[in-house]
Amino acid sequence: MNIYNPSNEQLLKSIQEDSAQSLQDKLHQLRQGQIQWEQKAVADRLECILKFGELVQENIDDLARILTSETGKPIQQSYNEIRGAHNRVEHLKNNAEKWLADNVIEGLEGTYEKIMHEPLGVVANISAWNFPYNVGYNVFLYALVAGNSVAYKPSEFAALTGLAITDLLYKAGIPKDVFQCIVGDGTIGQAMLEADFEGYFFTGSYPTGLHILKEVSPKMVPVQLELGGKDPLYIMDDVKEVKVAAINAAEGAFYNNGQSCCAVERIYVHEKIYNEFVEYFLEEVEGYVIGDPVSEKTFIGSLTRKGQLNLLRNQVNDATSKGAKLLLGGDELAGKGNFFAPTILTEVNHEMLVMKEESFGPIIGIQKVNNDEEAIALMKDTEYGLTAAVFATAQQRAEKVLKAMNTGTVYWNCCDRVSPNVPWSGRNKSGVGATLSSQGIRAFTQPKAYHWREV
Numbered sequence: 001m002n003i004y005n006p007s008n009e010q011l012l013k014s015i016q017e018d019s020a021q022s023l024q025d026k027l028h029q030l031r032q033g034q035i036q037w038e039q040k041a042v043a044d045r046l047e048c049i050l051k052f053g054e055l056v057q058e059n060i061d062d063l064a065r066i067l068t069s070e071t072g073k074p075i076q077q078s079y080n081e082i083r084g085a086h087n088r089v090e091h092l093k094n095n096a097e098k099w100l101a102d103n104v105i106e107g108l109e110g111t112y113e114k115i116m117h118e119p120l121g122v123v124a125n126i127s128a129w130n131f132p133y134n135v136g137y138n139v140f141l142y143a144l145v146a147g148n149s150v151a152y153k154p155s156e157f158a159a160l161t162g163l164a165i166t167d168l169l170y171k172a173g174i175p176k177d178v179f180q181c182i183v184g185d186g187t188i189g190q191a192m193l194e195a196d197f198e199g200y201f202f203t204g205s206y207p208t209g210l211h212i213l214k215e216v217s218p219k220m221v222p223v224q225l226e227l228g229g230k231d232p233l234y235i236m237d238d239v240k241e242v243k244v245a246a247i248n249a250a251e252g253a254f255y256n257n258g259q260s261c262c263a264v265e266r267i268y269v270h271e272k273i274y275n276e277f278v279e280y281f282l283e284e285v286e287g288y289v290i291g292d293p294v295s296e297k298t299f300i301g302s303l304t305r306k307g308q309l310n311l312l313r314n315q316v317n318d319a320t321s322k323g324a325k326l327l328l329g330g331d332e333l334a335g336k337g338n339f340f341a342p343t344i345l346t347e348v349n350h351e352m353l354v355m356k357e358e359s360f361g362p363i364i365g366i367q368k369v370n371n372d373e374e375a376i377a378l379m380k381d382t383e384y385g386l387t388a389a390v391f392a393t394a395q396q397r398a399e400k401v402l403k404a405m406n407t408g409t410v411y412w413n414c415c416d417r418v419s420p421n422v423p424w425s426g427r428n429k430s431g432v433g434a435t436l437s438s439q440g441i442r443a444f445t446q447p448k449a450y451h452w453r454e455v
């Protein structure tokens with residue numbers, strides 16, 4: 001498999017793909033390895049994860065370079081991601097033993113009951129490229145600590161990162177028959193669906209997620225899907241500083257080139273501050289440095305997948321043909337690499353694709369609303385349910401809006417963030433199940449109820 005740099009189209013490396021046979025061999029190894037891994041104390045399994053965390057920090061310069069080279073993510077954002085993902089390691093260190101301990105319940109008349117949290121077995125982790133550390137850690141670190149062995153398929157667009165992570169896990173003491181990297185594109189992903197895993201944990205798009213759900217449902221094993229979104233942000237007229245709201249909203253929309261599952265994908269602004277907000281927003285985005293992702297000054301690098309350029313261009317054309325105003329950008333940049341100009345559309349409405357379908361790129365629609373009721377109705381007009389945000393001063397008013405949202409996460413005066421302390425989940429087309437928090441480790445276990453009586 002050839003890996004290209006999306007910012008200059010140069011070949012980075014050719015790597016060996018897995019075949020259906022090598023997948024079966026790896027699965028066989030993982031099945032053997034899991035039996036011993038499960039017997040180890042949680043503290044011993046955790047020790048390997050903590051060592052892995054240290055090794056990642058020691059090798060951060062190389063890892064950030066690899067991530068930037070294959071995804072086009074600006075180098076500073078690669079560092080941010082790798083450093084930020086470490087909070088999962090800390091979170092497991094502080095909580096895993098407590099979460100995985102048996103819960104003993106004293107019953108009546110010398111009868112006892114306890115809940116044991118047993119691992120699922122060998123699990124498949126099919127992952128996305130946009131935040132490979134964050135979305136990878138959410139699955140494989142928690143699965144390993146819970147006593148599972150893991151077949152980890154990074155996206156073909158983050159395969160070098162996947163291999164680098166695998167190498168460090170081995171150096172940290174995770175046995176080779178407990179973690180295996182499955183290299184390849186959707187073809188090997190499909191072969192994983194046909195193989196016998198005891199759980200499927202997927203991060204990616206809704207169409208692939210739906211396909212996976214349909215394919216593996218006859219196996220009757222847990223399936224968890226972390227999918228895309230069309231996440232709304234509403235700016236109320238009582239925000240303390242419109243300028244600050246505009247700067248934060250722009251960052252939420254354009255960070256990682258808009259390629260975040262929880263990126264702000266559509267903005268609604270109260271009519272009283274609409275003009276001022278749009279002015280500050282435009283000024284902020286015009287100031288973004290676009291270019292070589294290796295440069296520390298760059299905020300907008302290249303898109304990871306070439307195909308996304310067409311999707312974005314279509315959204316722009318669709319919107320302008322229906323009356324939207326193109327305030328900035330609107331097309332790809334000349335020259336090599338998958339660069340798309342940061343794009344702002346105003347006078348948009350819900351007849352337009354840009355307000356309905358996931359963009360996953362540096363493009364945003366800003367719509368004026370007259371009141372909170374109109375904002376709520378528009379925010380809820382989506383098939384997705386990942387996150388929703390409100391920037392406002394009055395807490396009660398903000399919470400009324402957030403309560404109405406049918407999303408896994410809501411934000412007040414912040415957006416586009418994930419924390420290990422709280423569950424990460426989507427509703428409707430944004431997914432099934434949750435990672436992170438205590439729920440995130442339970443996802444990789446199955447309960448066994450144990451009853452006993454003293455005789």
Ligand code: NDP
Binds near residue numbers: 191207208262
């Ligand atoms: P895709 O659905 O295209 O791919 C995800 C993974 O599935 C990749 O590893 C891909 O392989 C693999 N795959 C493709 N076809 C199959 C198949 N038939 N069977 C099994 N596996 C298959 O998503 P993207 O990688 O493009 O990720 C972007 C999407 O992910 C966006 O919608 C984004 O919102 C969402 N996402 C959601 C997150 C969340 O936590 N909710 C977090 C991050 C992203 P390959 O890439 O090698 O072709």
